[in-house]
Amino acid sequence: MSPDYTEESLQLPITEAVYASNTGSSMDTLLQQLFGADYDNNVSNTLKNYVRRCYINQLKGFIRYFGKKHIYEQLKAGSAAFIQRFEEQETLNNLFNDVTRVQCRINHLLKEESEGSLFIEFSRYFTRLRNHFVPLQIEETFRLTLAEWLQSGEMTKTIRNEINTWFTNGSQLNQFKQMNFATATKRDSYKAKVMKAVQRIKTNEFVQPDHLKNILKKFFAPAAMNNNNGKLRLSGRTIFVSDWIEKIVQQREKNSDLDVEIYTADCCGIDCDINLYGINLVISSNKVYVWNRHLINLSGLGYK
Numbered sequence: 001m002s003p004d005y006t007e008e009s010l011q012l013p014i015t016e017a018v019y020a021s022n023t024g025s026s027m028d029t030l031l032q033q034l035f036g037a038d039y040d041n042n043v044s045n046t047l048k049n050y051v052r053r054c055y056i057n058q059l060k061g062f063i064r065y066f067g068k069k070h071i072y073e074q075l076k077a078g079s080a081a082f083i084q085r086f087e088e089q090e091t092l093n094n095l096f097n098d099v100t101r102v103q104c105r106i107n108h109l110l111k112e113e114s115e116g117s118l119f120i121e122f123s124r125y126f127t128r129l130r131n132h133f134v135p136l137q138i139e140e141t142f143r144l145t146l147a148e149w150l151q152s153g154e155m156t157k158t159i160r161n162e163i164n165t166w167f168t169n170g171s172q173l174n175q176f177k178q179m180n181f182a183t184a185t186k187r188d189s190y191k192a193k194v195m196k197a198v199q200r201i202k203t204n205e206f207v208q209p210d211h212l213k214n215i216l217k218k219f220f221a222p223a224a225m226n227n228n229n230g231k232l233r234l235s236g237r238t239i240f241v242s243d244w245i246e247k248i249v250q251q252r253e254k255n256s257d258l259d260v261e262i263y264t265a266d267c268c269g270i271d272c273d274i275n276l277y278g279i280n281l282v283i284s285s286n287k288v289y290v291w292n293r294h295l296i297n298l299s300g301l302g303y304k
Contacts, residue, residue, distance in 0.1 A: 181195075
């Protein structure tokens with residue numbers, strides 16, 4: 001330590017250089033403020049190293065405190081955008097781009113090549129708090145429960161259309177929470193499970209929206225109808241006959257010998273009368289659900 005300077009006389013300007021402004025001062029600016037523009041020639045390496053060591057310790061203290069404070073506030077508030085952005089980062093370079101005063105000081109630290117294991121420290125802190133405030137298992141439970149409801153056959157056509165519209169319009173979490181699905185039947189136990197699962201999600205939006213969208217894409221993939229060699233084949237995940245009966249009748253009017261085959265992976269919902277006189281009808285499905293009472297008439301003068 002130079003006799004002209006003491007630890008006490010240097011601590012205050014070093015602290016001010018780190019804390020006083022919104023962006024903090026760089027090491028070069030600090031040395032100029034302390035020793036003048038020609039500090040390289042006038043100041044010993046021992047003194048410069050001491051100042052640098054104190055400066056870096058102050059920088060790290062600032063970054064740790066305000067960085068962790070920001071992580072805590074964002075996770076407690078359930079900011080899905082913050083969680084997604086944070087998890088995409090692999091270094092300190094852009095970790096706090098949404099907090100200028102922290103990121104500017106990180107940039108000073110990076111310039112001095114003294115970041116050490118700070119990124120690992122932040123990552124562990126983030127993971128610990130995320131698991132406390134917004135555990136990913138809660139979203140996964142909602143996705144699985146919603147998938148079970150879509151597969152169950154208990155979902156009314158109205159509800160299925162409501163969810164499909166919600167999916168098409170962007171699958172916003174808060175919109176789903178506000179849906180009441182008033183047409184659900186008394187025997188449908190899946191609705192309550194789904195609504196309970198979604199209310200447990202405390203973020204302002206889905207943290208893993210792509211996981212949900214990939215599931216819904218499969219369930220809401222459009223059904224397909226093909227007419228080939230006298231066989232009219234209708235296939236899809238879940239099919240309500242009322243959506244297709246007019247088209248089937250139109251095809252039958254063109255070919256009275258038509259065979260109709262319906263293949264569904266999850267459920268075929270019979271929600272209308274089926275009057276296809278003299279037609280061979282095949283329904284192959286994991287489940288067939290008859291909504292209310294409907295007439296199915298395939299009788300004719302003969303059979304093939």
